[in-house]
Amino acid sequence: MSDNPFFYVYRDRAGEWRWRLRAAGNHEIIADSAESYVSKGGAEEAAERVKRDAPTALIVTEDS
Numbered sequence: 100m101s102d103n104p105f106f107y108v109y110r111d112r113a114g115e116w117r118w119r120l121r122a123a124g125n126h127e128i129i130a131d132s133a134e135s136y137v138s139k140g141g142a143e144e145a146a147e148r149v150k151r152d153a154p155t156a157l158i159v160t161e162d163s
Contacts, residue, residue, distance in 0.1 A: 104129070106146040111135055116142035120149070 107119045115135035119128050130149070136142040 106150065108139060108142045108146065110139075118142050118146040118149075120146075 102123055104123050105121055107121055109117060109119070111117050113135065115137060116139045117132045117135050119132075120130040121127065122129050132142065132145060136145065
């Protein structure tokens, strides 16, 4: 698992479910769910959507 980035699904202090995307190697958090989910399945489905849709995501930068 340490050789690849991975989604870590966990229960937060309120007892709801969240996910974190962790980097390969050092396991630093590189993204996380902005919201909690009532079920573990809900958090897993959200992580799957990010995993599926991220390759097509654009990078939009604010002009300054």
